[in-house]
Amino acid sequence: MYVNDTIAAISTAPGEAGIGIVRMSGKDAFAITEKIFQSSSKKAFSALNNRSINHGFIIEPNTGTKIDEVLISKMKGPHTYTAEDVVEINCHGGTVPVKRMLELVLRNGARLAEPGEFTKRAFLNGRIDLSQAEAVIDVITAKTNIGMEVALGQLEGSLSYNIEEIRTIIINMLAHIEASIDYPEYDIEEVTYDTLLKQAEEVKEKIQSLLKSADTGKILREGLNTVIVGKPNVGKSSLLNALLKEGRAIVTDVPGTTRDVIEDYININGIPLKIVDTAGIRETQDIVEKIGVDKSRQHMEQADLILFLLDVSNPLDDEDKTLMKLVKNKKTIILFNKTDLPTQVSQEEINKYFEGKTMIEISALKGKGLDALEEAISTMVFGGQVAISDTGLVSNIRHKNLLESAFDSIDITIGTIEDNLPLELVSVDLKDCWDYLGQVTGDTVSENIIDQIFANFCIGK
Ligand SMILES: Nc1nc2c(ncn2[C@@H]2O[C@H](COP(=O)(O)OP(=O)(O)OP(=O)(O)O)[C@@H](O)[C@H]2O)c(=O)[nH]1
Numbered sequence: 196m197y198v199n200d201t202i203a204a205i206s207t208a209p210g211e212a213g214i215g216i217v218r219m220s221g222k223d224a225f226a227i228t229e230k231i232f233q234s235s236s237k238k239a240f241s242a243l244n245n246r247s248i249n250h251g252f253i254i255e256p257n258t259g260t261k262i263d264e265v266l267i268s269k270m271k272g273p274h275t276y277t278a279e280d281v282v283e284i285n286c287h288g289g290t291v292p293v294k295r296m297l298e299l300v301l302r303n304g305a306r307l308a309e310p311g312e313f314t315k316r317a318f319l320n321g322r323i324d325l326s327q328a329e330a331v332i333d334v335i336t337a338k339t340n341i342g343m344e345v346a347l348g349q350l351e352g353s354l355s356y357n358i359e360e361i362r363t364i365i366i367n368m369l370a371h372i373e374a375s376i377d378y379p380e381y382d383i384e385e386v387t388y389d390t391l392l393k394q395a396e397e398v399k400e401k402i403q404s405l406l407k408s409a410d411t412g413k414i415l416r417e418g419l420n421t422v423i424v425g426k427p428n429v430g431k432s433s434l435l436n437a438l439l440k441e442g443r444a445i446v447t448d449v450p451g452t453t454r455d456v457i458e459d460y461i462n463i464n465g466i467p468l469k470i471v472d473t474a475g476i477r478e479t480q481d482i483v484e485k486i487g488v489d490k491s492r493q494h495m496e497q498a499d500l501i502l503f504l505l506d507v508s509n510p511l512d513d514e515d516k517t518l519m520k521l522v523k524n525k526k527t528i529i530l531f532n533k534t535d536l537p538t539q540v541s542q543e544e545i546n547k548y549f550e551g552k553t554m555i556e557i558s559a560l561k562g563k564g565l566d567a568l569e570e571a572i573s574t575m576v577f578g579g580q581v582a583i584s585d586t587g588l589v590s591n592i593r594h595k596n597l598l599e600s601a602f603d604s605i606d607i608t609i610g611t612i613e614d615n616l617p618l619e620l621v622s623v624d625l626k627d628c629w630d631y632l633g634q635v636t637g638d639t640v641s642e643n644i645i646d647q648i649f650a651n652f653c654i655g656k
């Protein structure tokens with residue numbers, strides 16, 4: 196799997212900037228630099244210290260043309276990002292200088308890196324495990340401080356540590372089983388089953404507590420999927436605009452104004468919210484509106500949180516009531532909008548339809564009640580403050596799925612032990628569990644999946 200050549204890429208974002216960085220990694224990184232770098236200290240690149248930053252010029256070796264004035268860092272493997280020899284050329288930022296620099300190193304023996312290939316090498320060379328490599332993307336794409344802290348924790352190995360701890364217990368169990376099968380005379384069967392049961396339950400508990408952290412982890416990483424739902428004209432787009440503090444969506448007094456789904460991000464007490472404004476849901480003959488209404492329903496299905504909007508300046512009608520049934524089993528906040536106008540909804544009706552729900556009076560037009568709404572959202576999601584220590588371990592859907600499979604396997608294992616079935620059977624599901632956990636850290640993962648994961652990276656990382 197490991198390719199022993201030298202890769203290069205532009206590691207900074209495209210566009211004009213103070214500096215731009217071209218990064219190289221691999222066995223020829225130093226030799227290539229030797230050819231194109233003229234140090235102002237007049238020393239050859241090979242004579243420069245390891246882990247040093249050096250001033251000089253990049254020269255086209257065939258023509259002697261100066262390409263740019265640069266600072267070059269020289270980092271000898273294995274204590275580098277990729278665990279290979281790494282050179283970083285800091286040249287002037289801007290599209291032309293970095294592009295010329297990249298072309299030059301490519302002409303002199305490097306190959307253009309694939310997306311994420313530097314990090315992939317760090318993984319393949321054993322410097323980090325797969326969950327740590329995945330955390331690198333999460334750090335780069337983090338949308339809030341908390342999201343970034345969680346990703347950093349994972350990058351430092353918090354998840355890997357927990358997984359390895361569980362796998363160690365499983366390995367001990369498997370060893371015990373092997374021994375009992377091979378030397379039955381040395382072991383009293385009951386003891387074996389008792390010990391195994393205790394250990395299996397410990398494994399189950401540990402997996403469960405990791406899984407518990409997964410939902411919050413996902414929210415921190417991808418944003419809480421929040422969908423504004425309500426019949427036409429109740430003020431959904433007005434609410435979106437008020438929360439974003441900008442005129443993002445078109446607002447008119449014509450019911451059926453919003454036809455498509457509008458999405459944007461806001462940050463509430465550190466929680467990234469993906470907030471979705473939808474077409475007002477109603478029966479309609481208009482083809483375009485109908486498509487919008489269908490989309491609204493799909494978004495409602497996938498929502499983590501629904502903001503259900505009612506217009507209290509008009510009496511509740513059948514359309515409101517139909518919608519109430521649709522959101523019944525969802526995490527919902529009921530928002531009574533247009534409270535700046537005289538209300539037409541009685542307290543009795545409110546008690547009858549919304550008992551037990553979180554309810555807030557707002558006016559999207561006047562910006563009233565929005566603080567209370569933000570407060571309610573963070574309370575609902577985290578029961579108050581976010582505690583990173585126990586929420587941040589699992590934030591990746593791939594990890595969550597694997598942990599769920601591991602959980603199922605250990606559950607079956609426990610059943611097999613409790614039924615005193617043959618040890619060979621116990622070990623089958625136990626091995627599955629060990630394997631699923633290993634896929635999180637990349638220990639037992641297929642090449643295919645590794646490629647898929649790194650394909651999501653940006654080039655140069
Ligand atoms: N008085 C008052 N009017 C409001 C309030 N919120 C929205 N409106 C008005 O209600 C009308 C409809 O608002 P929109 O935000 O377009 O409603 P919508 O739910 O997005 O409507 P559709 O996209 O058609 O489903 C507009 O004329 C808004 O100015 C409010 O809090 N008070």
Ligand SMILES: [Mg+2]
Nearest residue numbers: 431432452453
């Ligand atoms: Mg609208």
